[in-house]
Amino acid sequence: MNEWRYHNPVRLEATALESLPKLMQTLGAATGKWLLVTSAGMTLRGVTERVKALTSTLDIDWLVHDAVTPNPELDDLDAVTARLLPDNIVGVVALGGGSVLDAAKVLAVTLPYAELNSLKASLREGKGQQWQTKLPLIAIPTTSGTGAEVTPFATVWDQTEHKKYSVTGTLVLPDIALLDPTLTHSLPETETLNTGLDAISHACESLWNVNKTPVSEAYARLALTLAKTALPTVLATPDDAAARAAMQQASVLAGLAISQTRTAIAHAISYPLTSHFDVPHGLACSFTLSNIITEFTPQCDDYDLVVLLGRVKTMLDDLDLFGKIYKYVNREQIAALKSEMVHSERTGNSTLKLIKLENLIEEKPLLR
Numbered sequence: 001m002n003e004w005r006y007h008n009p010v011r012l013e014a015t016a017l018e019s020l021p022k023l024m025q026t027l028g029a030a031t032g033k034w035l036l037v038t039s040a041g042m043t044l045r046g047v048t049e050r051v052k053a054l055t056s057t058l059d060i061d062w063l064v065h066d067a068v069t070p071n072p073e074l075d076d077l078d079a080v081t082a083r084l085l086p087d088n089i090v091g092v093v094a095l096g097g098g099s100v101l102d103a104a105k106v107l108a109v110t111l112p113y114a115e116l117n118s119l120k121a122s123l124r125e126g127k128g129q130q131w132q133t134k135l136p137l138i139a140i141p142t143t144s145g146t147g148a149e150v151t152p153f154a155t156v157w158d159q160t161e162h163k164k165y166s167v168t169g170t171l172v173l174p175d176i177a178l179l180d181p182t183l184t185h186s187l188p189e190t191e192t193l194n195t196g197l198d199a200i201s202h203a204c205e206s207l208w209n210v211n212k213t214p215v216s217e218a219y220a221r222l223a224l225t226l227a228k229t230a231l232p233t234v235l236a237t238p239d240d241a242a243a244r245a246a247m248q249q250a251s252v253l254a255g256l257a258i259s260q261t262r263t264a265i266a267h268a269i270s271y272p273l274t275s276h277f278d279v280p281h282g283l284a285c286s287f288t289l290s291n292i293i294t295e296f297t298p299q300c301d302d303y304d305l306v307v308l309l310g311r312v313k314t315m316l317d318d319l320d321l322f323g324k325i326y327k328y329v330n331r332e333q334i335a336a337l338k339s340e341m342v343h344s345e346r347t348g349n350s351t352l353k354l355i356k357l358e359n360l361i362e363e364k365p366l367l368r
């Protein structure tokens, strides 16, 4: 028999932001200093003040770190940890997109110590991850796509050494993911597209994956069923509440799927494009999906899955993702990065055998 296991202890709470104080109390840190990790944009839009007002009846003080930028940086996170250590923070709330959630996941494991247990030593100098405990963490996603609210990994970028690290393990799992889709209604079109593409990529990547289980597969299929209709809808009608909620569910389901399988070849192809040319993650990890589906379906004997992936492919083709990525990087520049695309551990997760990278990174004429 095929042995498999599934474990993801993140508590999902699909509820309004107003439930936050009640959820904070359930984590046993109802007094003391809490850290709100968010972005400057959220503070500007009044969301930081809204969180403070909502929780005013609790016996807590808020410290706010709202300087998280896309792609959280190693030295930056070490500096924030060093600055906040004397405050003895008792809990963390992360409110934002994938970068905010990743930064908070890291801070929740670096902050519970009296001395700096630095990322510099653990990651850049290769001494290993020494953390043994974490602060209570509530993740509140404001985008639908990264799945960071349920994944046991957080990406840390090292601008000095031009590297990307992953802090992994159950310690970086949030305790609670608070899912309020109304927080995603004001997301601009480009972010809606790029994050939605990331969710679709996660679902697909967990399907052509050597680590897939019956549970990850069920989640991934439902994520694709929801997203193939909901993504075009939220792009055309940004305030469609049902479609925004469906995209949030797709993101969570796809995140639960990759929390078991990790990602695969489309993500391996994406990383050099993001680190050399700043291609947004969701676009970089999805422009190849249509070509991968073309390669995958003849190798797949599950008729229903072939039909589902065919519908996802049609939706992706309509979005002209090659046209969008060529605004960042041209055909020759993509081809020149081939060696960096295959040198990732991610490629090994893929069940696809004997495919040429050229067939994935080159635009194909549409046969319709």
Ligand SMILES: [Zn+2]
Residues within 6 Å of the ligand: 146, 198, 201, 202, 267, 281, 285
């Ligand atoms: Zn991704």
